[in-house]
Amino acid sequence: AQTVTQSQPEMSVQEAETVTLSCTYDTSENNYYLFWYKQPPSRQMILVIRQEAYKQQNATENRFSVNFQKAAKSFSLKISDSQLGDTAMYFCAFILNTGNQFYFGTGTSLTVIP
Amino acid sequence: EAGVAQSPRYKIIEKRQSVAFWCNPISGHATLYWYQQILGQGPKLLIQFQNNGVVDDSQLPKDRFSAERLKGVDSTLKIQPAKLEDSAVYLCASSLQGLSGYTFGSGTRLTVV
Numbered sequence: 001a002q003t004v005t006q007s008q009p010e011m012s013v014q015e016a017e018t019v020t021l022s023c024t025y026d027t028s029e030n031n032y033y034l035f036w037y038k039q040p041p042s043r044q045m046i047l048v049i050r051q052e053a054y055k056q057q058n059a060t061e062n063r064f065s066v067n068f069q070k071a072a073k074s075f076s077l078k079i080s081d082s083q084l085g086d087t088a089m090y091f092c093a094f095i096l097n098t099g100n101q102f103y104f105g106t107g108t109s110l111t112v113i114p
Numbered sequence: 115e116a117g118v119a120q121s122p123r124y125k126i127i128e129k130r131q132s133v134a135f136w137c138n139p140i141s142g143h144a145t146l147y148w149y150q151q152i153l154g155q156g157p158k159l160l161i162q163f164q165n166n167g168v169v170d171d172s173q174l175p176k177d178r179f180s181a182e183r184l185k186g187v188d189s190t191l192k193i194q195p196a197k198l199e200d201s202a203v204y205l206c207a208s209s210l211q212g213l214s215g216y217t218f219g220s221g222t223r224l225t226v227v
Contacts, residue, residue, distance in 0.1 A: 004156070033213065043203055044117075045157070045218035091156050095213065100170055101147070104156025 002027050004092050006105035013082045014113050020067075021077045021108045023092030031097040034068065036077045039089040039107070048090070051075065082112045116140065118219035120206050126225045132194040135222045139187070139208030143215060145169075146183055148191050149205040151221070157205050163189060196226045 004025045013019035025034070036048040051059045051068050058066050063083075067076045075094075079086055092105040119138040127133050139146050144165050149157035160179065162169040166186040174181070178197070183189040193200055203223050209216040 042220055043205075043223070044220040045205065045207075047216075093156065100145075100162050101159035102149075102157070104158070106155055 002029075002094070002096070002103040004094065004103050004105035006092055006108050008108045009106070010109045010111070012111040012113055013079075015082055015084060017082055018078060018080045019082055019110065021079075021090055021092075021110065023075045023077070023105060025073050025075065025092070025094055025103075025105075027073075027094065027096070029096050029098075032094050032099075033097070034066075034075045035093045035095070035102070036064070036066070036075075037091045037093060037104075038086075039091060040087075045091070049077065079110075084112050084114060086110060087112045118206055118208050118217050120204075120219040120222055122222055123220070124223050124225075126227060127196055129198055129226050130195040132192065133196055133224060134190050134192045135204050135206075135224075137189045137191070137206030137208075137219060139189075139206070140215065140217055143208035143210050143217075144186075145209045145211065146189050147207040147209075148181055148189070149207065149218075151203040151205055153202070157203075160191070193224075196224075198226050200224060201226045 032053045034051045037045045049061045049064050063080045065078045089107045091107045093102045146163045148160045151157040160174045161171040161181050163183040181191045203221040205221040206219045
């Protein structure tokens, strides 16, 4: 079975500070992609960052970076210089190379405090 | 480029009533997905279409849910009759092929009372 666990239902961070959101996952497959999605109140799922499981180098996208530990099946998201617009639900997800659907965690609600 | 369009944005119905949601994917996207997102959970796949054919509907409650994509473009998801536990956001997504261009719509929030 494919599962994703986000153990932090809610988090807050001061504007301009750094915050890390945790995610662990479980799959017996070896080839997959990992993602962090942001869901603001508008409800649209917006891709934040993507990591190919076969790559050892951690993905970075401007203020967003990940810490990917394949052996531990851990995939955390670090947001640097937090901005008010970062306030949203953040979902960790993965999809198998041979699959067709995303497996999502339950989300972390992040609030950036001015 | 226009995104994935969904309507209505909100819908409130009484239990045992019927409801339909509409999705228009990004132009040229062959694959279309419907996800159900219950409050406090991540989205879960209900059904996947490739052009006008169903690829995967293993998680669709077929006794009350149906979906179609007759011309391989837009799609309709129907619930008949609705139950209280169907209250959720229904997200549509489309992709060119596989993960290429995978884009979500803004969803329809359904409340069953």
